[in-house]
Amino acid sequence: MHTVFVTGATGLLGNNLVRLLLERGLVVRALARSQAKARAQFGEIPGLTIIEGDMQDVAGFAPALTGCDVVFHTAAYFRESYGGGKHWAMLKRINVDATAELIAASYAAGVRRLIHTSSIAVVNGPRGALINESMTRDPRDADDYYRSKIQSDAVVQDFLRSHPEMFAAFVMPGWTHGPGDLGPTAAGQFTRDYLKRALPGIPPGTFSFVDARDVAFAMAAAAGKARRGEHYLAAGHHIAMPDLVQIYQQVTGVPAPKRKIPVAILWPIAASQELVARITGRPALLSLATVRTMRAEAERTRFNPAKSHDELGLTFRPIAETIRDEVAWFKKQGMV
Template sequence: MSTAFVTGATGLLGSNLVRLLLKQGYQVKALARSREKAHRQFASEKEISALTVIEGDMAQIDQFAAALQGCDVVFHTAAYFRESYRGGRHWAELQAINVDGTRQLIEAAYQAGVRKFIHTSSIAVLDGPRGGLIDETMIRDEADADDYYRSKILSDRAVAEALDRYPDLFACFILPGWMHGPGDLGPTSAGQFTLDYLHGRLPGVPPGTFAFVDARDVAHALIIAAEKGRRGERYLAAGRHVAMRDLMQCYAQVTGIAAPKRAIPPAVLWVVAGFQELSARLMGKSALMGLATVRLMLREADRTRFDHRKSEHDLGLSFRPIHETVADEVTWLRNAERA
């Protein structure tokens, strides 16, 4: 029986990964910033009793480094991302957690005897022409990256440097798209979007396309990468290309709630986002749409078609239908609100 250490274990991806690891017979050490949050995410007695919950924060690796002893593999899913819809600049946090935290984590894992490290990267590290098919070789220039995207590029670089330092270390990279699904306790921007749809807070249809993926499919990709992946390789798990208007129609079919019909022009989006950020700062709440979100939406529009042939060949990766993911996500969020 293998022992896995999972960072970000209470998050959308991490929680689904933990459940899948347990189902497949792994022993799991689950890193969570608080035991209370772990108990909320893994609410059933069966789930929580099967886990070893490790309290700790990616900004302070030394607090939990000893718990890496005896582990066979580290699945690194933790990341700082909330600036995408809270607004403002957050480079200090992005660097501390996504970049420095990753570098310190892989070093601590190696010193603890762990020789397998599966890193959750992002489609953020890739770029390509509008309308083109993007694969793992098309690395984004840092000059074309916002702060979050840059943090993911540098995070990957920290893992690659560890591979250069330690010839006996196995590591590879999984690159997910916009993850949705059940278990979004945070919530992430995906869960926030779903909640906003359910509560009628979306004023219209913004422009843009997305690579939509179920977090459970990404979790599966992480485990298969640990078993079958090749050292140093990137594997796309971006999911399905979808336009926002089509995604909203999927939500309408699943929920029975009519989708907004009015298209929101880009110029209006900038005004709305600016107002939302100002309001969020004054009220201490999350912005429904921040300036960073609008900038990203317009920059990446129609750059969301990804070539999964390597992942399909090496890992046997496939993706469930979008409507199935939306239905499960909606059910989970509604139950969470009633709890």
């Protein structure tokens, strides 16, 4: 690799991937929806070129793909779909249709290698099972976001079948935290709410907690080591919420909430939040889609890292390290 293209470059995963690639001496073209947001995220970094554009208009930035050796696709429509209301049209437009347009435009520009950000959403298994990349999720057992990620992977796989000289591989992150969360994502907002002691209690559920820098490592490694058409989990550590808030308390010194919130109470809270969201136009802090996902995925967050470890060299840093660095970054930005 010499010159690479990164979509979603100002996002949590995208900006950490951009920084890693630059550290390795690569020339990076970074897609961002605005120059202002890109400057806020990166400042001025040698070797980095900001390409202003949007996944809703792939043709508009397609000329910048020419001359690139690898395209890393991290952009996705995600957090908005958990803010209440119906979002299928935009989920399909960005996560499915635009992905198909991107791989076609990349190929037309002479690019023959794409690393696609998939998701743990595309796999599933029984509660308590150790889930691996072969345990694909039935689309009928998927919410709209999960379904969009399944279809997103499918359009890349379809392209590979019809273009044997094209290479693509898939990296599957879990619940991603870490420094550089300018948005912030829902994960970053959870950290900020914890620091403000704004959490009303401990919600139920289990999660697969991963550092964005570890996912970025997996993406970069996949460009050189992955097998064509293969999926690689980068899901991190399985943890239950009561255990996670204890780590937050140890790292930050902020007392963890003690009251556990049962799922039965979350449903009316989410319904009222969505009603407020419709009136005010602001996203719901807790949506019905979030509660459904939390309930459905509980104890389905143990993912087998063996394939990614053996083939990509992927390891995961401790959760406490991630939280410490995430909090320090938020404080440095004045976001807490």
